Amino acid sequence: MKRFLVATLCLCFALPVVAQQKESERLTSSYDVMRAVLDMPDNGIPKDLLNKSYCVVVFPSVKKGAFVVGASYGRGVMTCRSGSQFRGPWSAPAFFALEGGSFGLQAGGQATDFVLLIMNEQGATSVMTSKVKMGGDASVAAGPVGRTTSAETDVVMKAEILSWSRNRGIFAGISLTGSTLRSDDDANKNLYGKDLNAKQIILQGQVKTPSSGKALIGLLDKASPKRM
Numbered sequence: 001m002k003r004f005l006v007a008t009l010c011l012c013f014a015l016p017v018v019a020q021q022k023e024s025e026r027l028t029s030s031y032d033v034m035r036a037v038l039d040m041p042d043n044g045i046p047k048d049l050l051n052k053s054y055c056v057v058v059f060p061s062v063k064k065g066a067f068v069v070g071a072s073y074g075r076g077v078m079t080c081r082s083g084s085q086f087r088g089p090w091s092a093p094a095f096f097a098l099e100g101g102s103f104g105l106q107a108g109g110q111a112t113d114f115v116l117l118i119m120n121e122q123g124a125t126s127v128m129t130s131k132v133k134m135g136g137d138a139s140v141a142a143g144p145v146g147r148t149t150s151a152e153t154d155v156v157m158k159a160e161i162l163s164w165s166r167n168r169g170i171f172a173g174i175s176l177t178g179s180t181l182r183s184d185d186d187a188n189k190n191l192y193g194k195d196l197n198a199k200q201i202i203l204q205g206q207v208k209t210p211s212s213g214k215a216l217i218g219l220l221d222k223a224s225p226k227r228m
Contacts, residue, residue: 023191024212027093029060030077031216033113033166038223043171045115045164046146051228055080055118055127055202056090056220057181059098074098074114075184079217080124080202087227090220092209094128094198095187099180113166114174116181117143123160127181128198134161135177142173 034056037044050056059076078096082088098114118124123138134140143162156162165174183198192207200206209217 020190020193023095023187024210026060026075026095026187027077027191027210027213027216030058030093031219033058033060033115034216034219037115037164037166037171038219040171043145045117046144047224048228049117049119049143049162050224051226053117053119053224054086054121054124054227057096057114057116057118058216059096059114059116061113075187076114077213077216078127078198078202079220080118080128081227082202082205086121086124089225090217091202091205092207093213093216094196094201095184095191096127096198097182097184098176099182100178114176115164115166116176117162118160119162120160125203128183128202131180131182133178133180134163138181140176142175145172 041047055078057076057078059074075095075097077093079090079093080086082091118127126132126138130137132138138160139158140161140163141156141159143164144156145164161176163174163176165172185195185197188196188198188201191210191212192201196206
């Protein structure tokens with residue numbers, strides 16, 4: 001009986017550590033994706049769009065088989081510019097889930113990364129405070145690729161969210177219409193050790209960026225230190 005109790009106690013202490021490590025690895029993967037995208041000046045996210053963005057959302061390595069009708073999802077991380085009018089440094093990261101829609105078929109069944117830019121305050125606050133259906137609650141468009149947005153269209157410039165995918169090194173705009181975006185509060189608790197939602201992490205600044213997230217935030221602070 002004593003051995004059973006000891007084993008149970010060890011398991012109870014180990015589970016939170018394992019969960020935290022899993023979320024830390026997701027932050028590291030998100031950094032790898034964002035770094036690769038920013039290293040593609042001619043075929044990545046246009047710099048002027050990144051400079052205009054309020055938030056960045058990264059979903060790394062959404063794997064084949066994750067897309068099942070009624071249960072498809074990807075898990076990633078979001079950071080927004082802090083301070084008044086979203087003009088400060090990038091915030092501590094919050095975890096998000098991407099669910100449903102047709103993005104699984106568009107991804108081609110391979111391990112695929114998704115990057116989203118949220119382009120205005122209304123889109124940023126709505127994503128942080130509620131479950132958002134893209135194309136319904138928030139307008140979304142496939143983001144353009146290249147050094148600049150010289151080929152701007154009304155659809156791109158009016159969209160609250162712009163989205164891209166990266167598959168086997170190929171980076172392209174992708175439509176996520178019909179998908180939903182929501183705060184992944186269980187993952188936030190795993191990382192920060194207490195119940196927190198995206199609004200508390202990003203808008204209210206209740207926690208600091210953990211060590212595992214500093215590379216991603218530092219990368220964005222260097223690439224786009226302020227909103228234009």
